[in-house]
Amino acid sequence: MRDVAIIGIGQTKVGEHWDLGLRHLALEALQAAMKDAGVERVDGLYVGNMLSGELTGQEHLGALIADFAGLRGVEAVKIEAACGSGAAALRMGYVAVAGGLADVVLVVGVEKMTDYLGPKVTAALAMAADADYEASQGVSFVALNALLMRRYMHEFGYRKEDFAPFAVNAHANGMNNPYAMFHINVTPESYARAAMIADPVNLLDSSPVCDGAAAVVLAPVELARQLPHPVVRIAASAIGTDTVAIHDRRDPLTLEGAALSVHRAYQQAGVRPEDIDLFELHDAFSIMAALSLEAAGFAEKGKGVQMALDGEITLHGRVPIATMGGLKARGHPVGATGVYQIVEVVQQLRGEAGANQVPNARIGMAQNIGGSGATVITHILERVE
Amino acid sequence: MRDVAIIGIGQTKVGEHWDLGLRHLALEALQAAMKDAGVERVDGLYVGNMLSGELTGQEHLGALIADFAGLRGVEAVKIEAACGSGAAALRMGYVAVAGGLADVVLVVGVEKMTDYLGPKVTAALAMAADADYEASQGVSFVALNALLMRRYMHEFGYRKEDFAPFAVNAHANGMNNPYAMFHINVTPESYARAAMIADPVNLLDSSPVCDGAAAVVLAPVELARQLPHPVVRIAASAIGTDTVAIHDRRDPLTLEGAALSVHRAYQQAGVRPEDIDLFELHDAFSIMAALSLEAAGFAEKGKGVQMALDGEITLHGRVPIATMGGLKARGHPVGATGVYQIVEVVQQLRGEAGANQVPNARIGMAQNIGGSGATVITHILERVE
Numbered sequence: 001m002r003d004v005a006i007i008g009i010g011q012t013k014v015g016e017h018w019d020l021g022l023r024h025l026a027l028e029a030l031q032a033a034m035k036d037a038g039v040e041r042v043d044g045l046y047v048g049n050m051l052s053g054e055l056t057g058q059e060h061l062g063a064l065i066a067d068f069a070g071l072r073g074v075e076a077v078k079i080e081a082a083c084g085s086g087a088a089a090l091r092m093g094y095v096a097v098a099g100g101l102a103d104v105v106l107v108v109g110v111e112k113m114t115d116y117l118g119p120k121v122t123a124a125l126a127m128a129a130d131a132d133y134e135a136s137q138g139v140s141f142v143a144l145n146a147l148l149m150r151r152y153m154h155e156f157g158y159r160k161e162d163f164a165p166f167a168v169n170a171h172a173n174g175m176n177n178p179y180a181m182f183h184i185n186v187t188p189e190s191y192a193r194a195a196m197i198a199d200p201v202n203l204l205d206s207s208p209v210c211d212g213a214a215a216v217v218l219a220p221v222e223l224a225r226q227l228p229h230p231v232v233r234i235a236a237s238a239i240g241t242d243t244v245a246i247h248d249r250r251d252p253l254t255l256e257g258a259a260l261s262v263h264r265a266y267q268q269a270g271v272r273p274e275d276i277d278l279f280e281l282h283d284a285f286s287i288m289a290a291l292s293l294e295a296a297g298f299a300e301k302g303k304g305v306q307m308a309l310d311g312e313i314t315l316h317g318r319v320p321i322a323t324m325g326g327l328k329a330r331g332h333p334v335g336a337t338g339v340y341q342i343v344e345v346v347q348q349l350r351g352e353a354g355a356n357q358v359p360n361a362r363i364g365m366a367q368n369i370g371g372s373g374a375t376v377i378t379h380i381l382e383r384v385e
Numbered sequence: 386m387r388d389v390a391i392i393g394i395g396q397t398k399v400g401e402h403w404d405l406g407l408r409h410l411a412l413e414a415l416q417a418a419m420k421d422a423g424v425e426r427v428d429g430l431y432v433g434n435m436l437s438g439e440l441t442g443q444e445h446l447g448a449l450i451a452d453f454a455g456l457r458g459v460e461a462v463k464i465e466a467a468c469g470s471g472a473a474a475l476r477m478g479y480v481a482v483a484g485g486l487a488d489v490v491l492v493v494g495v496e497k498m499t500d501y502l503g504p505k506v507t508a509a510l511a512m513a514a515d516a517d518y519e520a521s522q523g524v525s526f527v528a529l530n531a532l533l534m535r536r537y538m539h540e541f542g543y544r545k546e547d548f549a550p551f552a553v554n555a556h557a558n559g560m561n562n563p564y565a566m567f568h569i570n571v572t573p574e575s576y577a578r579a580a581m582i583a584d585p586v587n588l589l590d591s592s593p594v595c596d597g598a599a600a601v602v603l604a605p606v607e608l609a610r611q612l613p614h615p616v617v618r619i620a621a622s623a624i625g626t627d628t629v630a631i632h633d634r635r636d637p638l639t640l641e642g643a644a645l646s647v648h649r650a651y652q653q654a655g656v657r658p659e660d661i662d663l664f665e666l667h668d669a670f671s672i673m674a675a676l677s678l679e680a681a682g683f684a685e686k687g688k689g690v691q692m693a694l695d696g697e698i699t700l701h702g703r704v705p706i707a708t709m710g711g712l713k714a715r716g717h718p719v720g721a722t723g724v725y726q727i728v729e730v731v732q733q734l735r736g737e738a739g740a741n742q743v744p745n746a747r748i749g750m751a752q753n754i755g756g757s758g759a760t761v762i763t764h765i766l767e768r769v770e
Contacts, residue, residue: 001485021517054438057508058516060467063626063642063759067633073645075624076760077473080463082445088462092477099484100386123442131443132406239460241448248452257448260458374448375461 005224008037008217014331033215043102048089049335082128084370086338087377109339146198156302165308174329181331207332238264258295282369338368390609393422393602399716418600428487433474434720467513469755471723472762494724531583541687559714566716592717623649643680723753
């Protein structure tokens with residue numbers, strides 16, 4: 001197996017792109033990544049996307065985007081793992097390069113959700129849950145997270161306002177990210193006043209419906225060494241799964257798929273939680289951030305929210321999360337999110353994160369989650385000296 | 386890179402499975418494949434599927450099927466490449482094993498289309514075409530094939546009835562396949578009387594809307610040698626792409642993506658067209674069979690239909706195609722088809738094809754096509770002595 005590096009990154013601003021289709025968004029991101037990498041050809045294109053069929057009537061994104069990008073003929077497929085599609089696509093690209101079946105590959109995550117604001121998007125997102133046993137009962141995705149959050153508050157004695165630091169931190173970091181959807185100042189007071197969506201999940205607990213695309217170029221580390229950027233290698237790439245339906249789990253408040261995925265990643269990279277300098281986690285909802293911190297070994301069970309209350313998740317805290325705004329402030333174009341997270345970790349490890357730079361960041365972890373913890377993809381990136 | 390073998394195969398009967406959901410169909414096929422292989426655990430699950438979101442409101446099939454199959458925790462993703470999704474999933478599984486990132490993996494193709502017979506399926510299938518430039522104009526998938534067939538007849542001077550041998554051969558072979566959807570006798574006369582769908586494409590030119598699942602287990606060849614079955618290795622695995630919209634091609638009657646995919650496969654396997662003992666091609670429509678034979682080098686341009694008229698495509702002909710019924714008679718549950726083709730080639734190479742056995746079959750080729758030739762995945766399998 002070969003060591004694989006990320007040699008190029010690109011992203012579009014996340015937002016409501018009424019003037020751009022799926023292929024245009026993907027193009028903007030992948031052209032930026034290829035330019036950043038200094039490559040004009042690739043051996044494969046792996047597209048992460050969840051909802052193109054349901055929301056824009058277009059499947060077959062691999063060939064479609066390859067052609068539009070001037071890469072006609074190249075191997076190209078779409079990978080889907082619900083909201084984890086982006087990192088799942090990266091995983092497939094990583095496998096191809098690590099195994100020696102390809103040298104330079106492009107991974108693009110893209111999602112266009114705002115053409116159908118309203119009930120159609122809610123129904124589409126519910127396809128990440130179990131259609132027969134959850135969605136068909138009328139439980140939307142935000143409602144599932146509300147059930148988890150309510151249970152967590154009950155089990156561990158937290159109040160609603162204790163979750164505020166997740167939103168405050170994400171939006172503070174998003175302020176300095178030009179690609180973020182939101183540039184707003186969130187305080188504990190504004191969090192307390194935020195509109196309720198599915199009690200206890202309010203608007204600031206939630207990531208937005210939006211459009212966006214992000215891309216990375218992968219290549220063997222020896223090739224990366226010939227390029228001007230600091231070399232960032234993929235020290236670990238791991239997928240763990242769990243039941244899709246939450247009621248089938250041993251404990252709804254333990255993300256076993258995440259624990260498995262992170263454990264595999266730590267093993268591969270030969271690191272422990274304390275070695276991680278920043279953690280781009282899947283804060284689609286505040287409760288998911290708390291559960292992810294616990295599954296990754298940064299907090300004991302029931303202590304994820306306490307960790308946030310103690311200020312440990314900020315840029316200068318013990319485990320900086322959502323360093324460029326996270327899913328809440330940068331935005332969560334679902335199939336693209338996993339690739340945005342990787343782009344941001346690379347920015348941090350290259351020292352290109354500007355005002356949000358985590359000092360001396362050398363090892364960063366990104367975790368993308370499909371459904372309520374059913375597919376969890378963890379990548380650990382390391383700056384090679 | 387390691388040599389990869391197919392150590393287990395499984396399939397459900399293709400048909401209208403009103404009593405089985407997606408996960409049940411997948412389970413039946415994968416359990417059969419795992420039993421055939423004699424394995425109880427796998428390192429990864431790659432699911433080929435195109436339409437689960439649109440037709441059953443369920444994405445996230447990787448984790449869903451993994452859990453239902455008792456494989457909770459395992460790496461699992463869904464791969465989509467329109468009607469080529471099944472073979473694209475096989476390609477991802479192959480890459481993982483060949484590159485040494487996994488030892489034993491499961492590939493499942495599954496599709497459930499009959500819950501929504503009628504316009505919804507037609508619209509869903511059109512997602513394989515270009516949503517912005519083809520489908521939005523009202524061109525259905527069968528209409529695109531009708532345009533190609535009409536043009537082919539015009540260019541090369543064929544009559545409608547000249548296409549009959551494709552249907553006659555497929556249905557003759559399907560008669561002996563217990564997993565085929567149709568067991569009907571088709572003659573040139575019944576072909577001439579078949580209901581027209583989109584002139585000149587008639588009912589017997591077309592593959593049916595149906596449900597089904599097929600599965601294979603992959604492992605390194607050295608592991609395969611310890612098992613009781615004849616060893617069938619994957620001698621080539623290649624994807625080629627072309628424009629999704631047909632009007633963007635240099636010549637609509639030349640499948641450049643297929644030519645590219647086949648060329649790559651011949652190179653990898655070190656074989657030429659005359660070495661291929663049987664060819665499971667993508668006969669979703671008769672015109673696609675003719676164009677595929679030409680792109681693969683079995684017939685000159687414009688001679689694919691002549692080849693069929695000359696009897697060269699039958700079980701005892703020069704290039705046996707659709708040996709177990711093909712997409713027309715076995716059926717075309719779109720995301721599953723590419724895996725069914727592989728299962729059938731393995732049956733032939735193991736000598737388990739019963740009344741349809743191609744004598745002394747040693748090298749078989751399978752080609753799965755997404756869209757009207759936009760994503761083409763070719764696999765060459767070889768019986769290892």
